[in-house]
Amino acid sequence: MQKITIKELVEFRRKSDKSKMNFAFKLKTRTEKNKVDTENEGGGDYWVTSTSSIYNTFKHDKDEFYDDKIEELHLRYSTTEDLRVKDMYRRNIEILENFKDFDFKDLRPRDISKFETVHKDSKILILNNFPIYLNPSLIFCFERNGKDEIGALWLVPQLEGFQKSELGMFCEILHRFLIKNYSANYQISEDYCIAVDTFNAQTVIYSDLVNGQIPFLIDKTLEEVKNI
Numbered sequence: 001m002q003k004i005t006i007k008e009l010v011e012f013r014r015k016s017d018k019s020k021m022n023f024a025f026k027l028k029t030r031t032e033k034n035k036v037d038t039e040n041e042g043g044g045d046y047w048v049t050s051t052s053s054i055y056n057t058f059k060h061d062k063d064e065f066y067d068d069k070i071e072e073l074h075l076r077y078s079t080t081e082d083l084r085v086k087d088m089y090r091r092n093i094e095i096l097e098n099f100k101d102f103d104f105k106d107l108r109p110r111d112i113s114k115f116e117t118v119h120k121d122s123k124i125l126i127l128n129n130f131p132i133y134l135n136p137s138l139i140f141c142f143e144r145n146g147k148d149e150i151g152a153l154w155l156v157p158q159l160e161g162f163q164k165s166e167l168g169m170f171c172e173i174l175h176r177f178l179i180k181n182y183s184a185n186y187q188i189s190e191d192y193c194i195a196v197d198t199f200n201a202q203t204v205i206y207s208d209l210v211n212g213q214i215p216f217l218i219d220k221t222l223e224e225v226k227n228i
Helices: 006-014 017-029 045-060 065-078 083-099 164-182 206-210 218-227
Strands: 112-116 124-127 130-133 138-144 147-156 187-197 202-205
Touching (some): 006 017, 017 218, 045 065, 045 083, 045 138, 045 147, 065 083, 124 218, 138 187, 147 164, 164 187, 164 206, 164 218
Antiparallel strands (some): 124 130, 138 147, 187 202
């Protein structure tokens, strides 16, 4: 079975009952030649300019990356005649303009001690016999109250973005990823496990799921896919 992305699970949940049946069948039976490009789960090259700038802002705790990139995109926009490419530049500019007023202060530990490399073979979690693929943006370590903790950021771009409950699915799987790969050496942070919908500049943290503000949907969705 080919690996399944969280975006595909979101897509499944959005479908009608009849369409869900066909989509679930495709997820369970597709072969190598028609698999999705899961390496682009974060959005692919279309959103790379805005996503990389937001990534660098979070990682380096500096907001100096936006203006230069916006200026660069305006220049590219003015020198191309391709309307599709113009749309791409415009949408990335709009995202970056929105994030100029976005405050990462409460989403980022003050003193990050190191960033962990995410190895390719750790990006698959087997849940309910389904291989679920995720592609975290950053894994970071920090100390709090004398304990070594670990958190994660996942920047998820998509045209029109996500509902909060859908974004919660990315956060839920991200927390499971941390538990599987790092719980032996770190305390897994609930308040610094973050999924960001870059199109709408909105976030979900794992604490939102724990306190009931956002529902847990991964297991329920996989069970529905399995039983159709």
